Amino acid sequence: MYSPSGVKTNHNEFPIPERQRAWVLGEPGQLNFTEKPVPVPKKAEVLVRIDAVAICATDLEIIYHGPPASIQGGLPFNKNFTPGHEYMGTVVALGPGVDEYKIGTRVAVEIHAGCGQCKRCREGMYTSCHNYGLNYGDVDKGHRANGFTTDGGFCEYQVNHVNTLVHIPDEMSDEEGTLVVTAGTAMYALTELGGLVAGESVCVTGPGPIGLMAVAVAKALGAQPVILTGTRDNRLEIGRQLGADAVVNIRKTPDVVAEVKKLNGGKGVDYVVECSAATSAVNDAVRMVNRGGRVCLAAFAHEEVPVDVAHIVRNNIYLYGIRGEGKSATHRAEAFMQQKRFDATKIHTHTFPLDDLPTAIRYAKDRVEDAIKVVVKANMGAAQKEAAE
Numbered sequence: 537m538y539s540p541s542g543v544k545t546n547h548n549e550f551p552i553p554e555r556q557r558a559w560v561l562g563e564p565g566q567l568n569f570t571e572k573p574v575p576v577p578k579k580a581e582v583l584v585r586i587d588a589v590a591i592c593a594t595d596l597e598i599i600y601h602g603p604p605a606s607i608q609g610g611l612p613f614n615k616n617f618t619p620g621h622e623y624m625g626t627v628v629a630l631g632p633g634v635d636e637y638k639i640g641t642r643v644a645v646e647i648h649a650g651c652g653q654c655k656r657c658r659e660g661m662y663t664s665c666h667n668y669g670l671n672y673g674d675v676d677k678g679h680r681a682n683g684f685t686t687d688g689g690f691c692e693y694q695v696n697h698v699n700t701l702v703h704i705p706d707e708m709s710d711e712e713g714t715l716v717v718t719a720g721t722a723m724y725a726l727t728e729l730g731g732l733v734a735g736e737s738v739c740v741t742g743p744g745p746i747g748l749m750a751v752a753v754a755k756a757l758g759a760q761p762v763i764l765t766g767t768r769d770n771r772l773e774i775g776r777q778l779g780a781d782a783v784v785n786i787r788k789t790p791d792v793v794a795e796v797k798k799l800n801g802g803k804g805v806d807y808v809v810e811c812s813a814a815t816s817a818v819n820d821a822v823r824m825v826n827r828g829g830r831v832c833l834a835a836f837a838h839e840e841v842p843v844d845v846a847h848i849v850r851n852n853i854y855l856y857g858i859r860g861e862g863k864s865a866t867h868r869a870e871a872f873m874q875q876k877r878f879d880a881t882k883i884h885t886h887t888f889p890l891d892d893l894p895t896a897i898r899y900a901k902d903r904v905e906d907a908i909k910v911v912v913k914a915n916m917g918a919a920q921k922e923a924a925e
């Protein structure tokens with residue numbers, strides 16, 4: 537029986553085993569299903585029973601290439617590391633001093649707890665913590681980014697700092713709950729980092745999960761028009777359903793920059809959120825914005841890309857990267873979702889049992905059956921059984 541000292545549990549309602557099923561990363565691209573001890577929450581932490589976890593493009597980066605994960609100061613391979621970061625679940629145990637959450641509360645989680653003591657953490661930019669990954673040996677700063685620098689969600693239980701928890705209502709499905717952090721990242725890009733106010737124009741390039749959530753959040757924030765560019769008509773159509781006023785299929789449009797300006801009354805837009813990672817994307821983006829406009833870079837390019845610096849200088853263009861979901865933006869995104877200002881479930885396409893993670897990853901990576909967001913659930917069998925009864 538799981539009963540660490542100083543930790544509150546409720547075994548009648550939420551029994552916790554001592555060991556759990558967990559996936560761990562071996563060589564690049566190789567995941568092994570194994571067993572691990574259920575972790576113990578420390579001060580200001582809780583134990584979350586993971587009810588659903590979504591696969592993110594960044595998980596694929598980590599599993600196949602390593603960064604941005606950093607385990608014991610290096611690459612995450614063969615270190616008994618469990619990836620996965622876009623999860624939701626139920627609080628089942630409370631570490632010392634926790635009274636902010638009760639056992640049984642459903643939560644989505646932010647990824648980055650930060651160290652809490654560096655300059656960026658003190659500013660609320662804990663996703664840019666200066667002590668990133670310094671959570672081991674005699675340099676332990678207490679930094680946590682589950683699925684990046686500490687064990688993540690492709691398992692049954694994980695520890696989370698209370699600052700990373702976002703309470704979600706009972707009406708919200710597990711699958712939708714996993715999308716709160718995705719919407720939170722889009723919120724952080726547009727408001728806290730970008731400064732968007734109602735009536736400003738936005739173009740999102742690349743209809744992946746972040747791009748589609750950027751469309752939804754921009755529209756919910758009152759942006760106008762919201763334009764989405766991409767190569768797949770089915771994804772562009774989902775973008776339309778999430779609030780895009782216009783969509784542009786760049787395969788069918790020879791001059792995408794001219795088309796975006798045309799759709800915005802002949803002028804460049806105020807913001808571009810770049811989610812495509814295409815080689816030409818940065819130069820296209822800085823030409824799509826108006827003078828003084830802002831470009832948020834939200835995709836990982838795999839090679840160095842040429843940038844027209846003179847154009848950026850001459851036109852006073854702001855260019856910024858985004859890492860994750862700082863300044864509690866996830867709470868504001870969840871508020872939009874709770875108010876049903878957009879339906880994030882439109883981007884959820886598939887659910888698999890936790891045991892089938894490699895299949896789920898293949899669906900996400902190769903976009904099998906037009907997969908967008910693929911979710912895995914440890915207790916899928918139980919949920920289905922309940923539904924059948």
Ligand SMILES: [Zn+2]
Pocket residue numbers: 592593594595621622
């Ligand atoms: Zn992610």
Ligand SMILES: [Zn+2]
Pocket residue numbers: 650651652653654655656657658662664665666667
């Ligand atoms: Zn920090």
